[in-house]
Amino acid sequence: MKHYVSLRQLRLMQMMAILPTTLVFLPGQIFAQSRSGAFYAALLAAVLAYAINIAVIKSAHGASPFRLFKISWGKLGIWAYSAYTLCLLLGIISIWNELFTFLQASVLPRTPPWGVGLLIWAVTAVVAGGDISGLARMTDLLTIGSVILGLVVLLPLLGYIRMDNFVPWTPSSLGSIWQGSLLPVTFLGESVVGIAFNDSVREHDPRRRQRALLQGTCISAAVLVGLVALIWGILGSSLAGEENFPILEAIRDIRLSPFLSRFDIVFVPLWLALIEMKLALWFYIVVRATKRIFRWGTLTTWTAILGAVTLAPSSFAFPSVASRVEYLKQTWMTIAFPILIILVLSSGLMGHLRKGHHE
Amino acid sequence: MNLDVVPELHGKIKVLQSYIGSWLSLDTLDPEKSIAVKQISHALGDPPDLAHRQIISPGSEGFTAHLLFFSSGVDDQLLTQGIISPLLKSPKSPQDLMLAPLSSLDSVTKATDALLDYKVVIGVEGWSDWYAADASKPPHRAIVEPSNAKVTHGPHEGFVEDLETNMILLRKYLRTPFVRIEKVTLGFWTHTAVWLVYLEGKTPTTVVRWVRHRLYKMPLQGLVDSSRIAMAMGGPVVIPSLQYSERPDQVAAGLLAGRAAILMNGTPSVLLAPARLSDLMTSPGDYYQLPVTASMTRLLRYGGLVVTTTLPALYVAALTVNPSFIPLPLYLTTIRTRLSIPFPAIIETILMLLVVDMVQEAGLIMPGVLGQTVTVFGTLILGDAAIKSGIVSAPTLITVTIAMLAQFLIPDANVSSLARLIRYALIPVAAIFGFAGIVSGWMMLLGMAVRVSTANAPYLSPLAPIRPGGWRDTLLRLPTNKRQASARNSS
Numbered sequence: 132m133k134h135y136v137s138l139r140q141l142r143l144m145q146m147m148a149i150l151p152t153t154l155v156f157l158p159g160q161i162f163a164q165s166r167s168g169a170f171y172a173a174l175l176a177a178v179l180a181y182a183i184n185i186a187v188i189k190s191a192h193g194a195s196p197f198r199l200f201k202i203s204w205g206k207l208g209i210w211a212y213s214a215y216t217l218c219l220l221l222g223i224i225s226i227w228n229e230l231f232t233f234l235q236a237s238v239l240p241r242t243p244p245w246g247v248g249l250l251i252w253a254v255t256a257v258v259a260g261g262d263i264s265g266l267a268r269m270t271d272l273l274t275i276g277s278v279i280l281g282l283v284v285l286l287p288l289l290g291y292i293r294m295d296n297f298v299p300w301t302p303s304s305l306g307s308i309w310q311g312s313l314l315p316v317t318f319l320g321e322s323v324v325g326i327a328f329n330d331s332v333r334e335h336d337p338r339r340r341q342r343a344l345l346q347g348t349c350i351s352a353a354v355l356v357g358l359v360a361l362i363w364g365i366l367g368s369s370l371a372g373e374e375n376f377p378i379l380e381a382i383r384d385i386r387l388s389p390f391l392s393r394f395d396i397v398f399v400p401l402w403l404a405l406i407e408m409k410l411a412l413w414f415y416i417v418v419r420a421t422k423r424i425f426r427w428g429t430l431t432t433w434t435a436i437l438g439a440v441t442l443a444p445s446s447f448a449f450p451s452v453a454s455r456v457e458y459l460k461q462t463w464m465t466i467a468f469p470i471l472i473i474l475v476l477s478s479g480l481m482g483h484l485r486k487g488h489h490e
Numbered sequence: 491m492n493l494d495v496v497p498e499l500h501g502k503i504k505v506l507q508s509y510i511g512s513w514l515s516l517d518t519l520d521p522e523k524s525i526a527v528k529q530i531s532h533a534l535g536d537p538p539d540l541a542h543r544q545i546i547s548p549g550s551e552g553f554t555a556h557l558l559f560f561s562s563g564v565d566d567q568l569l570t571q572g573i574i575s576p577l578l579k580s581p582k583s584p585q586d587l588m589l590a591p592l593s594s595l596d597s598v599t600k601a602t603d604a605l606l607d608y609k610v611v612i613g614v615e616g617w618s619d620w621y622a623a624d625a626s627k628p629p630h631r632a633i634v635e636p637s638n639a640k641v642t643h644g645p646h647e648g649f650v651e652d653l654e655t656n657m658i659l660l661r662k663y664l665r666t667p668f669v670r671i672e673k674v675t676l677g678f679w680t681h682t683a684v685w686l687v688y689l690e691g692k693t694p695t696t697v698v699r700w701v702r703h704r705l706y707k708m709p710l711q712g713l714v715d716s717s718r719i720a721m722a723m724g725g726p727v728v729i730p731s732l733q734y735s736e737r738p739d740q741v742a743a744g745l746l747a748g749r750a751a752i753l754m755n756g757t758p759s760v761l762l763a764p765a766r767l768s769d770l771m772t773s774p775g776d777y778y779q780l781p782v783t784a785s786m787t788r789l790l791r792y793g794g795l796v797v798t799t800t801l802p803a804l805y806v807a808a809l810t811v812n813p814s815f816i817p818l819p820l821y822l823t824t825i826r827t828r829l830s831i832p833f834p835a836i837i838e839t840i841l842m843l844l845v846v847d848m849v850q851e852a853g854l855i856m857p858g859v860l861g862q863t864v865t866v867f868g869t870l871i872l873g874d875a876a877i878k879s880g881i882v883s884a885p886t887l888i889t890v891t892i893a894m895l896a897q898f899l900i901p902d903a904n905v906s907s908l909a910r911l912i913r914y915a916l917i918p919v920a921a922i923f924g925f926a927g928i929v930s931g932w933m934m935l936l937g938m939a940v941r942v943s944t945a946n947a948p949y950l951s952p953l954a955p956i957r958p959g960g961w962r963d964t965l966l967r968l969p970t971n972k973r974q975a976s977a978r979n980s981s
Contacts, residue, residue: 247930254937258933265937268948268954269954393815404933407929408933
């Protein structure tokens with residue numbers, strides 16, 4: 132029996148489709164909205180995301196949207212398919228924005244974002260061109276790298292936790308917790324992306340595939356909750372709420388010796404590699420879908436075309452960090468993600484109804 | 491019409507004629523032995539080193555024998571005692587020669603093939619056929635330890651240029667009846683004997699099939715070294731996908747690990763397939779050390795690979811795009827030494843790398859002591875003069891030297907050359923994009939490497955895809971009993 136990728140790799144790919152955003156972008160957004168309630172907002176986001184992911188994954192019946200739309204939607208399948216692809220493209224613009232925000236805000240100020248964008252575009256084309264097994268192997272490599280470098284960064288960070296930062300939250304406004312959890316839910320709910328990899332593990336049992344996808348999401352949710360708790364302990368909720376990337380700020384505080392004063396040198400390359408991997412994973416799905424819709428081109432060609440299409444607005448249309456974050460919230464949180472959820476859930480519902488009808 | 495073409499064409503027509511004649515069995519040997527001698531000699535182009543001896547027996551009237559052989563390729567003692575002495579006794583039939591093996595020849599092609607195998611071709615007036623007797627003793631060098639893979643402990647034998655000697659060296663380690671050999675002759679002009687060797691029941695069928703498929707379909711005109719086979723077997727141009735070895739113990743270990751070996755006549759370099767990066771980063775000496783020290787050596791080696799490829803790029807990135815990433819005292823010291831340097835960091839680094847590479851290549855080409863002199867002169871004197879004259883800064887020289895030293899940690903010459911290429915490729919990207927460029931460059935390289943597989947073995951396994959337990963003999967080398975326990979657990 133030939134497996135293109137293993138269930139372990141499916142789990143890791145699902146995790147990798149979420150992890151870079153979880154590491155860098157989400158904690159800052161949660162603290163900005165919820166302040167001292169950030170930890171509870173992260174917990175709430177994890178619970179809500181778990182519920183959404185179960186619904187999405189169960190709706191997919193262990194099949195990828197590629198097959199699901201075709202079976203459940205009949206002739207309308209191609210439109211559902213196109214809508215799905217379009218929403219993921221909006222998601223890719225969000226990832227570009229996330230990357231440029233990171234670069235522009237603090238990390239690599241002397242490299243022009245569009246320049247890095249071009250470079251990453253080429254990397255994504257190469258990595259996504261490696262097909263599903265290539266992506267899975269890259270995910271394996273990056274997982275090993277993440278674990279090793281993550282520990283290198285995490286262990287010194289633990290020494291900077293101050294217990295007096297853990298100020299008890301007084302339930303003055305539940306709304307802030309709700310507000311703080313919304314954006315993370317949409318990112319942790321990215322099993323709408325991960326289920327597309329089901330095609331590559333179709334010879335495994337559907338239930339095991341569903342479990343693997345859910346586990347991938349759960350790992351990312353656990354990382355988010357842990358990270359928010361860590362930042363809370365190191366920076367405190369007020370200071371963390373002021374920062375776009377509090378984790379980076381916390382890492383910069385590490386002073387092992389006068390010589391090793393910039394510890395973020397360890398973290399930034401890791402995050403860059405992870406975001407490139409995330410882009411490659413997303414591109415792979417979008418490109419496969421586009422290729423199927425238009426019945427033309429190769430993976431690399433479409434990655435190049437769609438990469439250019441999504442890179443252009445991200446590089447030039449958003450001049451500031453604020454506008455990038457605003458786009459991300461408005462487009463991904465309020466438009467793309469809900470549509471993706473509705474599409475996948477209604478696919479599941481239609482499939483269920485059809486099955487009942489045939490029985 | 492260009493008249494120079496005519497002799498070229500004439501030669502090609504002769505080759506074609508010879509092959510067609512052999513194929514249609516038109517090149518039969520003349521029954522008259524003296525004419526047949528001329529036929530054979532003419533077919534070989536009347537070479538001066540082809541010896542023709544005519545033996546007329548004193549005892550029997552009319553007994554005349556013809557011997558043809560390449561004088562430098564036969565064993566004189568065997569020729570005298572095993573062939574000439576019996577012939578002097580006027581034997582009645584070939585069986586009376588009592589030479590084994592003795593094969594009969596009926597065509598010019600077979601006779602020339604036998605001669606090229608250093609056999610003695612015998613023709614006796616009155617006998618219908620010609621015969622080939624194996625008295626070959628081609629010149630070959632002694633068995634010594636290969637200079638490119640020396641070990642402190644462990645066996646000190648190395649392969650030589652003779653295929654059969656190499657096989658015997660290999661059999662010393664593999665005293666099992668399950669060694670399988672498949673013979674193939676490659677090269678239109680060279681007719682080189684190539685053996686595919688594997689262990690029945692140990693080497694997966696997929697691996698054997700993969701090698702066999704590529705070996706049999708190899709469109710090679712001539713073969714002088716196994717590197718031609720490696721190149722003709724396909725795979726990416728830059729990524730080495732087969733392993734070279736000149737050590738019988740290493741090849742035996744490879745066969746025991748389920749790999750296949752390709753031995754070629756005329757070269758001591760044996761190819762092992764499939765080859766993963768972890769195989770290429772392993773040295774035979776690792777297994778003759780204590781596991782802890784061997785593990786440390788391996789970690790150093792992988793570290794060396796990263797340092798040699800990335801350190802110059804990091805240096806350029808830190809000086810040009812991302813100065814904030816290195817500690818301020820270090821940055822200030824570096825900048826202070828570079829104030830009088832006329833070149834930008836990227837040019838300075840690339841120039842220094844080129845100079846050191848030139849010195850290294852010159853040191854390799856120059857013989858023995860002269861090579862060492864070139865290296866010492868190139869590195870010590872030139873480096874010192876360059877710093878004193880203010881052309882190159884000391885930090886640049888230190889960076890380049892560390893990168894070059896780290897390169898020597900890599901045991902495989904092909905990986906070492908690849909590391910050099912990566913080093914040059916990363917520097918311009920680092921100068922333009924800084925650290926982001928280096929990370930992206932590595933992502934691109936890894937993205938290409940993960941696609942590569944030889945004989946269904948992913949190039950970066952057991953790291954990608956992760957094979958639990960596989961890393962125990964990859965980055966580290968755990969004791970054998972622990973590895974076996976791990977293998978039992980994973981199975």
